[in-house]
Amino acid sequence: MQSAIILGGGMVGVGAALHLQRRGWWVTLIDRREPGRETSYGNAGMIQAEAVRPYPMPRDLASLLKIATGRTNDVRYSLSSLHLHIEPLLRYWWHSAPRRHREAIEAWARLIAYATAEHDILIREAHADNLIRRAGYRALFRDAASLDLSVKAAEEDQREFGVNYRVLSGSELARAEPILRDDLPGAIHWLDTWTVSDPGALVTAYAELFVRLGGRIVLGDAQSLRQTATGWSVDTDQGRIDAAHAVVTLGPWSPDLLYKFGYRIPLVRKRGYHMHYSGGASLDLPLVDKARGYAMGPMAKGIRITTGAELTGADALATPVQLASAEASARELIDLGKRVEPDPWFGTRPCTPDMLPVLGPAPRHPGLWMNFGHGHQGFTLGPATGRLLAEMMSGETPAVDPTPYRPERF
Template sequence: MRFDTIVLGAGIVGVSVAVHLQQRGRAVALVDRRAPGFETSFGNAGLIQREGVYPYAFPRDLPTLLRYASNTSADVHYHLGDLPRLLPFLWRYWRNSHPSRHAAIARAYAPLIAHSVTEHRMLAEAAGAMNLIRPSGWIKVFRNAATQDEETRTVERWQREYGVAFETLDPARLRTVEPHLDPSLLGGLRYTEADSVSDPNALVTAYANYFEQIGGQLFEGDANSLTSNAPWLVRSKEGELRADNVVIAMGPWADVVTSRLGYSLPLAVKRGYHMHYTPIPGTQLNHPVLDADGGYVLAPMARGIRLTTGAELAHRDAPKTPVQLEAVEPVARKLFPLAERVDAQPWMGARPCTPDMLPIIGQAPHHPGMWFAFGHAHHGLTLGPITGRLIAEMMTGETPTVDVRPFRAQRFWEAAH
């Protein structure tokens, strides 16, 4: 079966790439081992983070580093046996989190974030999925005055630098917008231009259905079968697929293909967990809420109230260790009246990360017709549609909506020299 492009990976990034290429008249095959949206895109807090102009940095203050080193923090947990292989990545991540480097990274990153909400809304409108997107923002709440003051100063700086919109919520205002949260909270910040999603898996599925409606084809296949490059060949359950172009949009599994082709990209994963709960009858959560001092998010979802954890540093395929979920559940129950667990087991996924906090978007340096679209860390859902647009624009010779030079894979080798 012959196509113009094969897209490997049917998460939010791969589906978005496939849609944008198909809209431009390309014949596209979208290949994954599972149905769209059932891996990393399945389990997140459902945030489209318009405010996320600064990607999540590695902490550099000594008290936080000591707390993380003890491995008892609710927001970060690590597997001791995996630390030796992670240390080179963590060292580069820590260096890039220096305030001056982080500020430079934000200047490249902010233009991507600026398109996050508008690009999602355009795809959702085309896919008939606007009912899954809530335009009401999300809230960060505080129990500690020092944390509240520091976070407020930070977002005020973001507003000055990048026009980030927010609303300060005093205790009375917070009770008005979220009447069933813990009344002892000191207040909150609401990021008013962000959107949230009631079911991330359903949203990715809707985008994939739209891709099929406009002529795209979905295949169950093995990305590890990728061979040749004139044309590229991939084996699927339905037969062999051929195309002159291939897009690697495999999230935390991207290195499985790229390393086999000779690319040594500094990729790691941050794993995360979630669990759904029923709310106690008569209560309701209206926004996703991040407990700034607790290291978790509660988000209203179609399946119930989703509790998502912070980051776990471990090998991608290591066994589940949902200790963070167990640690934060009692705290979350004090924040909002949760009833019974809905899921039989905690869900676990992996976020694909680079040490400079920027995704890898663009043409593969050594393989004509191969394109990279992965490494979005905490902002995969946020940046999927704009990444899809950029890849499609580059592949069809259009001028990219955003300057894509900071996201080239070559930056890692250029930095080494």
Template sequence: MHTGPVRACRRERIWVMADVIVLGAGIVGICTAINLQRRGRQVVLVDRKTPGRETSYGNAGLIQKEGVRPYAFPREFGTLLRIAQNTSIDARYSPTALPALAPLIMQYWYNSAPERYRQIVADYAPLILSSVDTHAELIAEAGAEDLVSKDGWYRVFRSAKARDIAFAQAEDDERRYGVTNRRIDGPEMARIEPDVMIPMSGAIHWVEPWGIKDPGSLADAYVALFRKLGGVVATGDAMSLATAGKGWRVTTDAGPVEAGEAVITLGPWSRGLTRQLGYRLPLFVKRGYHMHYGTQDNKPLRHWLLDSETGYLLAPMLKGIRLTTGAEFAPLDTPGNPVQLEAAERVARQFFPLGERREPQPWMGSRPCTPDMKPVIGRAPKHGNLWFGFGHAHHGLTLGAATGKLLGQAMTGEKPYLDLAPFSAARFGS
């Protein structure tokens, strides 16, 4: 149980002795910290910034229970040619990033082959199917129900061809995995969202996912719950993590923190720290952008809408209508490029009567990805007292609570509700 109480020295420096240090206060780290704290561990959650203000803040705000198929790399020649031209809205790349990214992108392409992708989906589906239930536990305990919409979301189609292909796959997903959906025609979709300005051939209504009206506020509610349970939040540098006796030490603004175990939940920054500790994990980044808008004549956006054939999403958030982009392949921590969002905005203004921008600059975040599309969850192969929880790509918010519960169970001797072997870092030979 506890290795020691939280305590302060009489001198200027403050030391905290704990059971676990969780490094990274995005949604995955926050949920992990809660699950450990509620199981009797004394946890210190460390981040360089305010919790929940990196990638966990800027996303589509969906808990995507239907997302049993992770985003595969395109293999159709026409799609590849379009991406290569680097003018599409759904996927762009920084030319300067290609030399370093090329080996990882080739692995991503390789794993997207049908025979390998089928096994990846089989591993991935049970994890994402637990996403709503695991979040529901925390949302109720945190008193954050007012942030939740339970109306699902809509994948909208402009052409009958794209609609029919997607309908067939949605029908298959419902049969195989039980993800409930409604396949609706264009006139019904026009009644559901009467202010959309283009003809629609139809839509898939994914019924079971939950929408979060302000992901940053959900992170705040979860942090408040963590503190209520006795957890400690500290500002510090995760890269300072080092062994200390049989445990770990990290530097914070308040002073050093020591604990018997540590968990790395640093999202896209996990690669730097894991390399420092002797791991060579194939992590890369997909960046994304968002902007909030008002509406013309106060016309409301009623639901989350993905303009499927174009590659952007509109979400009715508390701060306005949030437009989120697809993926940008670029180096971590390099300046953002507004081109992708500007291109999406031009198309979105033809789709829905967006009003003024509500922020001076687009928000940008980085998604941590692996070439086999599965997160890394579980014990670090070379350290018995180090744990990993990162690599969730487009589903960080979705899988935050599920990952936190699995790590909480595994680290406290409970049998995890899912087999962690498919998500082990050992699959990469590290």
């Protein structure tokens, strides 16, 4: 029986563990915390079938000036930490040129096409349907011109990728979400996306399925990973664990571990914040406020606001500016009520400069594999890329050509 250590207990790691397990592998999942407690816990709670285009870096001067001068809430940065991001940001800018972004879209969309189908299998097997709603989300707009531009882009996505949507006028949006103010021009209702009332609980349900099927989850230190004569080993609270293969699914921490093996994987680390609110209005479906760069959706703990990207240091203290701006914008639309937690949660999205995950075998270390760098869509893509990785590790013909995602491109 083939054996593997999975380092990282988020959606990506758990997805890989389950797909290897169903192919007859003996799998141990190792993390410093229980599964689903890091980035997978704190996202906006969407399995996004419509997210067929990875986010490019703006290249027009007007957008760059807005970011540089702090006049947009989509992206903010810490001046004292900006030097840490210069190299990956320059690469990101280069890869965001139209032709190269088009290549990224084609490779990205092939993964997104498998996202909901792979989740659906695990949702049913994990008996987690109570966490899922298959009704989409609404992207709302504050001016008609922005809505019109986005409708044209949605039409193109429907023609090319088959995504489904419905355009809502201002009056239709007001009827669908009566708690919203009634002077908005409209929204796009993305119909194929599934929403999750507790993202961390879904990862936990998948992890419990993995254990029920014979998998093992232990607490351990990923940085203790070392190559042995027979494969790989990691130190855990249950002692040393050995396996023939090791898979790095540590999200934004993956390059730090791989550095000691000689790999230099660039990442744009995008921090995001969330906060829950209760005692106010109740949302029907999640809303994305396109003009103000945040999402809010109904969750088990109340309405969760999730922010855009903050470029800061990995160990930097939380800064309240982005969340405060998003909260103020949301209060212009609905009665949010009061904050549930005393302090905001924050985590980091691991974004590669070419906007594609790092997925496949390590070029110079037999038995070492990588699966990280999913950007904003690790929660969406975890089971899909877990399947692709397991197919590669098991010698099967992959459902998707893995060439664009291979680590050696860096």
